[in-house]
Amino acid sequence: MEIIINGETRTVKEDTRLGALLDEMGLREKVMAAAINMEIVKQELWDTHELHNNDRLELLDFVGGG
Secondary structure: OEEEHHHEEEOOOOEEHHHHHHHOOOOOOOOOOOEOOOOEHHHHHHHOOEEEOEEEEEEEOOOOOO
């Protein structure tokens, strides 16, 4: 199935969970927030939240600056 991650299309296996995808991409420690189809998914739900075809995933990290 295909999902869109920060504007880029990516093919993932059916039944992929958000936490597993973040682990696969090596991003779990870097991502501070995740939104799927414009709805925030709490970190404690990442390992159980199943992704679906055409989901739009936005991964956010917080950068300090001035």
